[in-house]
Amino acid sequence: MNENLFASFATPTLMGLPIVIPIIMFPTLFFKTTNKLINNRVTTAQQWLIKLITKQMMFTHSPKGRTWSLMLTSLIIFIGSTNLLGLLPHTFTPTTQLSMNLGMAIPMWAGAVILGFRYKTKASLAHFLPQGTPITLIPMLVIIETISLFIQPMALAVRLTANITAGHLLIHLIGGATLVLTTISLSTASITFLILMMLTILELAVAMIQAYVFTLLVSLYLQDNT
Template sequence: MVLNFFDQFLSPTLLGVPLILLALTLPWTIFPQPSSRWLNNRLLTLQNWFTNRFTQQIFLPLNQPGHKWALILTSLMLFLITLNMLGLLPYTFTPTTQLSLNMALAVPLWLATVIIGMRNQPTHALGHLLPEGTPTLLIPILIIIETISLFIRPLALGVRLTANLTAGHLLIQLIATAAFVLLPLMPTVALLTATLLILLTLLEVAVAMIQAYVFVLLLSLYLQENV
């Protein structure tokens, strides 16, 4: 039987019911809820510290009107980082490897930043399409280029997250398959391959966190241009 390495990215189903809905609701059930005690436990204290530090880091360069997005962007960061980390566990499915899901997150949020800029400060928002001091002959070309780059932003957001996670999962599966095949033939090489697999897994943990941070960071930069 020939295995298809891309089967791991198929949306799992049980009795015709897509399990991606279960995977999307799982992150919200594992976070500890705030308690009514005077002092929180260690896990809740660590969670609050991480949330506060991330919010301060993201919204430090933003103007005051952009701080209204603190709740949605912080929730999106926790949602993405949890989905990415859970996808590294055995017998799990990573919804963020689906381009459709990432585009469903990227397009509405990007469009909201553009609409806010057009509604609140249309002159400033349209001014990004034409840099100051542009020669007259280059004005039509630059407007077309900047407009295309504006509409490519959500595609870049979704593709970046999908490609990084997909490539990492494929590498892990390829190296794990190689280590399993080499174990009875060349145990020393298989041991070295398994060591490489452990190091790659640690790298993928870092990539899972960094890609969630980059996704939200780029959205905050788009928001900064329009508030």
């Protein structure tokens, strides 16, 4: 029986019950917390990385926007670690599920927009109607800007889902082709195996880049509203 190409994206179950929540919580085990005065190398590297991410994300924000630093740092670490662990054999990547990505994108986007309407009401409303717009185009532009505003969280979620899913599908297809070619031509199989290794390295970079892009766009939405 042929294997379903999308079987690896199905929600895993144990005794008939979905185990997505334990899988989502699993990456947190790799981040150590300690109360010792002297940290080890892993904790030191972890703290250095968190400080670097926070500085890169928040240096252009206002003091009000910097209150989101902990949330944005946690978001990029969670997405990045989940994407990387999903590349291991016989694992499941939660970020391939559009529902989960929407669950992250919609609250973040809504929080930033609500914050903008609360503290920068005039500037937020001004985005719906650019200055100098002809009177006849005002209704159309207001509708277009409103639609573009509500599309933002969908674009965030679809971008992350599509990029992670596409990479996993390519690895799955090329890996299956390599196994078939080992019984036909070892030279051709070695070439496809080399392509598979290069694609895996590329997918490692994509996993981190997509986490950064997702969080950066949320940060930009927040910057526009604070």
